[in-house]
Amino acid sequence: MKKVKLVDIAHARSGDKGDISNVGLIAIDRKYYEVLKEKVTAERVKKHFGDLVKGKVIRYELPNVFALNFVMHGALGGGGSRSLRIDSLGKTMGGALLRMEIELDD
Numbered sequence: 001m002k003k004v005k006l007v008d009i010a011h012a013r014s015g016d017k018g019d020i021s022n023v024g025l026i027a028i029d030r031k032y033y034e035v036l037k038e039k040v041t042a043e044r045v046k047k048h049f050g051d052l053v054k055g056k057v058i059r060y061e062l063p064n065v066f067a068l069n070f071v072m073h074g075a076l077g078g079g080g081s082r083s084l085r086i087d088s089l090g091k092t093m094g095g096a097l098l099r100m101e102i103e104l105d106d
Contacts, residue, residue, distance in 0.1 A: 002106055007098035010036060018089025021075040025096050026067040033066035039102040045070050048100045069099070
């Protein structure tokens with residue numbers, strides 16, 4: 001087993017609406033999509049973001065494009081116009097998720 005960051009096997013697109021952040025995690029090929037489905041759960045994403053995500057995290061699978069979509073509630077400190085956090089918008093959440101490490105079989 002070796003550790004890799006998600007950025008090595010996936011791309012991310014993200015955005016926000018109110019206090020909800022949406023992150024799409026797109027595998028670079030089918031093999032890595034199967035790895036993402038197994039290793040990147042909603043619970044793991046919530047744990048990765050820690051106190052930044054106050055609400056639930058819901059994961060949707062999009063097998064036709066080798067992607068997972070994570071909808072994170074209570075993730076932006078009240079939303080872009082209400083939050084006192086620097087860089088609280090959802091666009092930064094995709095980059096943060098790509099820093100998560102997972103273990104891959106050699």
